[in-house]
Amino acid sequence: xxxxxxxxxxxxxxxxxxxxxxxxxxxxxxxxxxxxxxxxxxxxxxxxxxxxxxxxxxxxxxxxxxxxxxxxxxxxxxxxxxxxxxxxxxxxxxxxxxxxxxxxxxxxxxxxxxxxxxxxxxxxxxxxxxxxxxxxxxxxxxxxxxxxxxxxxxxxxxxxxxxxxxxxxxxxxxxxxxxxxxxxxxxxxxxxxxxxxxx
Amino acid sequence: xxxxxxxxxxxxxxxxxxxxxxxxxxxxxxxxxxxxxxxxxxxxxxxxxxxxxxxxxxxxxxxxxxxxxxxxxxxxxxxxxxxxxxxxxxxxxxxxxxxxxxxxxxxxxxxxxxxxxxxxxxxx
Numbered sequence: 001x002x003x004x005x006x007x008x009x010x011x012x013x014x015x016x017x018x019x020x021x022x023x024x025x026x027x028x029x030x031x032x033x034x035x036x037x038x039x040x041x042x043x044x045x046x047x048x049x050x051x052x053x054x055x056x057x058x059x060x061x062x063x064x065x066x067x068x069x070x071x072x073x074x075x076x077x078x079x080x081x082x083x084x085x086x087x088x089x090x091x092x093x094x095x096x097x098x099x100x101x102x103x104x105x106x107x108x109x110x111x112x113x114x115x116x117x118x119x120x121x122x123x124x125x126x127x128x129x130x131x132x133x134x135x136x137x138x139x140x141x142x143x144x145x146x147x148x149x150x151x152x153x154x155x156x157x158x159x160x161x162x163x164x165x166x167x168x169x170x171x172x173x174x175x176x177x178x179x180x181x182x183x184x185x186x187x188x189x190x191x192x193x194x195x196x197x198x199x
Numbered sequence: 200x201x202x203x204x205x206x207x208x209x210x211x212x213x214x215x216x217x218x219x220x221x222x223x224x225x226x227x228x229x230x231x232x233x234x235x236x237x238x239x240x241x242x243x244x245x246x247x248x249x250x251x252x253x254x255x256x257x258x259x260x261x262x263x264x265x266x267x268x269x270x271x272x273x274x275x276x277x278x279x280x281x282x283x284x285x286x287x288x289x290x291x292x293x294x295x296x297x298x299x300x301x302x303x304x305x306x307x308x309x310x311x312x313x314x315x316x317x318x319x320x321x322x323x
Contacts, residue, residue: 116310119220123307126211127285130256174210174256179285184305186287188312191303194289198296 031152035145042145046138053131056181060124067121071114074107081107124181133175140170203321204246205230208239208253208265209283214306218252218283218313225314236260240268248278250317255284255295263298270299279320283308 081104088096178185205227207218215232222230231246233239235257242248251269255262262282269275280300286292287305295303301320304312 116224119217120307120310122213123217125213126209127306129211130285172258174258174261176256176285178288179306180287181307184287186289186292186305188305190289191292191305194292194296195302 028152028155032149035149039142039145042138042142046135046142049131049135049138052180053128053135056124056131057128060121060128060181063121064118067114067118071111074111074114078104078107078111127179127181130175130179133173134177134179137173137175140173203227203229203250204248205250205252206233206239206242206246206248207231208233208235208251208257208262210234210254210257214254221310221313224310225317227317236262236265236268239265243275250321251278251280252283252317253280255282255286255291263295266295266298266300281316281320283313 081100084100085097088094088100205222207215207222207230209215209218209232219230219232222228231242231248233242236253237260239251239253240260253262253265257265260268262284266280266282269278269280281302281304282295282300283304283306285306286295292303302316304316
């Protein structure tokens with residue numbers, strides 16, 4: 001049987017160890033707070049960015065489909081024009097051909113312009129690619145924070161080290177966080193004024 | 200105007216194709232391309248270019264560093280440079296202006312705007 005003195009010493013030691021453990025837990029919770037807060041802020045940002053990509057890709061696709069439909073219409077009308085020329089030749093109505101050829105030339109111009117419009121609209125790929133990189137970067141930040149949380153929970157420093165090693169192997173993401181297909185923060189006319197003032 | 204040799208610098212292969220096609224439509228057929236600032240500087244050692252169109256956000260060397268580097272070299276102090284980028288925040292535009300960019304277009308651009316800005320820069 002331990003003496004009162006011995007029991008008191010043992011109890012004091014236990015309490016001291018408990019106090020140390022509580023302090024350690026408090027420190028760990030403090031360490032967890034920032035990554036958790038940062039992660040919870042970044043999830044909605046990443047979601048918003050992915051929604052924007054989806055909306056802007058759909059809008060750009062519709063613009064291109066409109067032009068493709070116009071081009072198909074022009075090609076159908078051009079085929080019909082070529083049939084008319086064939087008929088004119090068969091019936092020896094040479095004078096009527098000139099008007100049809102002019103009409104076909106106009107349709108070819110419209111078709112060509114439609115194709116150029118599609119090419120211009122394809123700029124959306126660069127913009128959505130930057131938006132994707134922004135979203136991916138936010139998700140990678142969340143992944144890093146979660147790894148650091150796991151490190152704190154497991155009481156290991158090596159998780160942090162692993163994430164920093166992983167970071168070096170990650171894709172170098174270059175993007176404009178404000179890249180947008182439809183909304184420009186500064187209009188071209190304002191940019192023109194800024195450059196005009198310089199000269 | 201047509202004897203102009205233009206260097207188009209953009210890390211996006213899609214954008215480079217669009218820019219080159221747009222330039223050809225506008226009558227500028229002599230165009231070479233580079234994927235970022237470093238690649239552009241290497242190309243400029245081989246080919247003499249007299250007009251640069253550059254993006255901003257690129258790996259290795261971004262557009263702003265590229266412009267700053269060029270302006271620090273005697274032979275390129277007055278080389279016409281047009282920046283074509285998604286960056287539309289006014290502070291960014293001011294930064295490009297200070298770095299020595301001659302004009303600035305925000306993507307997506309129209310072929311008319313690209314042609315107009317090239318002509319404006321060339322007219323001085």
